[in-house]
Amino acid sequence: MTDVECNTEAVGASIRSRRGVLVTVAEVIDESADARSLVFNVPEDQRDRFSYRPGQFLTLRVPSKQTGSVARCYSLASSPHTDPAPKVTVKRTVDGYGSNWLCDNVEVGDTLEVLPPSGLFTPASLDADFLLWAAGSGITPVMSILKSVLSEGTGRVVLCYANRDERSVIFAGELRELAARYAGRLTVLHWLESIQGLPTRAQLTGFTQTVFAGTARFEAFVCGPAPFMAVIKDTLAEAGVPRERVHLEVFQSLSGDPFADDTTAVATDSDDNDAAAVQVDLDGASHRLRWPRQATLVDVLIRSGVDVPYSCKEGQCGSCAATVLRGDVDMATCDILEPEDLAAGVILGCQARPVSDDIHIEF
Structure with missing residues (x-):
């Protein structure tokens, strides 16, 4: 971010x-x-x-x-x-x-x-092969993933890194050292607008199809300006990369105060007459709670003393993303979630309110 x-x-x-x-x-x-x-x-x-x-x-x-x-x-x-x-x-x-x-x-x-x-732009496993896309400062989380995979994982890594010019390349020296140290596993491809111009969709599609030829193990992680990520997302789809293997880091401007001590008024015990039963699996523990209809899941967990991950509480950062395993919820805001995420049951805990009576959620 x-x-x-x-x-x-x-x-x-x-x-x-x-x-x-x-x-x-x-x-x-x-x-x-x-x-x-x-x-x-x-x-x-x-x-x-x-x-x-x-x-x-x-x-x-x-x-x-x-x-x-x-x-x-x-x-x-x-x-x-x-x-x-x-x-x-x-x-x-x-x-x-x-x-x-x-x-x-x-x-x-x-x-x-x-x-x-905080954040969800992180691999579930470090043992896959990875196709990493970055533009400008989008290299920062990608660099963290790249170094972790090379150190702890077993797969190959291909990094395609776009910048305006050579002076704009962040981590240039470190990338050279890593490419030399992991010559059999790491390939770094630089795209400089000053030399090659802006990449076209056709060029990127051809490159992606070449990389994915003969393997279905690649996980794609993409970070950079919104237009760059949109082009890469479409390119990967045209190349036949399954959507579940494409991970995007979405930037949103926050309008609230993430440092503020939480003083949000959440539903009181008197509201429990109109509440759902919820099981929340978080950090290896399972919590069974009453979830009042007018309260968000994050507010209920805070009230119950559960150390739930959250940052903005406005549906703009994704820190409180979770998956609905059973039941239905409603959300006021979900701009950072892709339609495919929503279809897979991913929700934002700070925006979610119960619809059904019996719900199971996993963080």
Whole structure:
């Protein structure tokens, strides 16, 4: 995720969010002409909360004179399997307040308030073959997946990485080193607009059909600007890649405050007369609860003391995505879910309300 915005309360004030964690900047790395990485030291007592999966993101709180602060979501470019500390990479964007502030002001030793890792752009297994597509700063979660697969998995990896020009390539040196170290498993293909022009759909379709020839094991992960992802999605479909093997990182602007302490008024016990019975499987535990009709699933789980994953509570980040195994629910907002996801029973817990009386949901 890149430069996703929402308004928040003042950073640096005496009162901080109970959800946020102060981390120390251990290292600042210039990755390209317009991108920097920030490596974080996480407090020892928060290490468990900051365990993450390849492809997930962190939400950073950035000071702002106009609004007190703004929040930005940045993908973790580090791998939980190869890197000792979490690292996010920030690319400057035109008129992007958060990205420019972070690139211009953050130094080693500074502290930032962040939320624990979140996101669904992550492989279910590292042992498949992977076709990775990235454009610009979309390389950040893809890099986390790539390094994790090469370190812990057994399959092959093909990366197609598009940029404006050679100066724009993030992680250029690291990609060269990985390609040399894993010469039998990793293929890196650079597409530079300054040399090759914008890729056409016909070119990409031909390339994809060649890559997929003779194998059905490839999992495709795509991250970049929306037009880039739309072209790749259509290209993969034309090449005959099954939709369930295509994973997209969807960017949305958040309008709420992900750092705010939760004060949402949820249904009280008196509403239980009009409630569904729900079984929620989460982190190896099963919870059986009453789910009032007017409450969202995330609110009910929070009220019950269950540590449910969520960030924006507005249906815009996907942190609370889950799957309905039994029963029916209704959702007010689901813009980030593809029709195929909805058909497969995927829901957003922060938007879901019960329809049927007996429901089984798995996170």
